[in-house]
Amino acid sequence: MYDMSHYKKNKNIVKDVAMERIQRLFELADAEHSSNSARSDAYVSLARKVGMRYLVRLPRELKVRYCKKCGSYLVPGNNCRIRLKGRYMAITCLKCGNIKRYIYRPAMLPEPLADELV
Amino acid sequence: MEISAYNLIFHELIGLFTEVINSNDPSLKKIRGKVVGETRNMLIVETYDNNEKMVPKSGSTFLFHIPLLGGNSRVTEQVKVNGNLLLSQPENRIKNIRKIRMR
Numbered sequence: 001m002y003d004m005s006h007y008k009k010n011k012n013i014v015k016d017v018a019m020e021r022i023q024r025l026f027e028l029a030d031a032e033h034s035s036n037s038a039r040s041d042a043y044v045s046l047a048r049k050v051g052m053r054y055l056v057r058l059p060r061e062l063k064v065r066y067c068k069k070c071g072s073y074l075v076p077g078n079n080c081r082i083r084l085k086g087r088y089m090a091i092t093c094l095k096c097g098n099i100k101r102y103i104y105r106p107a108m109l110p111e112p113l114a115d116e117l118v
Numbered sequence: 119m120e121i122s123a124y125n126l127i128f129h130e131l132i133g134l135f136t137e138v139i140n141s142n143d144p145s146l147k148k149i150r151g152k153v154v155g156e157t158r159n160m161l162i163v164e165t166y167d168n169n170e171k172m173v174p175k176s177g178s179t180f181l182f183h184i185p186l187l188g189g190n191s192r193v194t195e196q197v198k199v200n201g202n203l204l205l206s207q208p209e210n211r212i213k214n215i216r217k218i219r220m221r
Contacts, residue, residue: 050209
């Protein structure tokens with residue numbers, strides 16, 4: 001008899017393994033970048049392929065770590081420049097010059113109390 | 119799902135320590151080092167003297183060292199893998215998990 005629950009369980013396992021592989025590859029890319037940057041770019045490209053194949057989204061903190069145009073692994077202070085420009089953060093890849101902008105909201109300050117306003 | 123002996127052939131091989139314990143090509147035996155790359159038919163192993171060796175997956179037997187306790191210790195689990203089970207593009211290997219019943 002075909003067991004549907006078995007299939008669903010396996011489907012989750014596939015995404016779990018894919019997510020873990022992506023995170024592992026980014027860790028390795030970080031470790032290899034100083035000695036062999038071409039290799040860390042290759043790891044990022046493999047991580048993106050895994051994500052695309054199994055419909056796993058890269059988490060935001062990993063998304064800002066590579067250049068979407070040339071695919072290189074970005075390390076602030078080494079091959080990318082990060083500037084806060086008012087409402088957005090601009091990440092410039094120093095290899096190809098591509099600028100990626102991410103909107104951010106400044107931290108909300110606590111509202112002043114009524115007696116402090118006087 | 120953490121890497122273990124049960125899901126090693128679907129998991130990331132890059133970064134693991136490996137040694138070739140048997141191969142159709144006897145000159146590839148005793149290659150030891152870290153896996154730094156993977157293609158459909160080959161594993162790229164970086165040996166201790168910083169040479170990159172291409173080892174074909176088919177016809178080889180690998181001994182992988184899986185770090186235990188979250189990779190923080192030197193304790194490793196050693197898993198012997200028939201290279202023919204790894205014959206697939208690295209991003210396609212996870213798909214085979216559906217064909218094998220997980221227990």
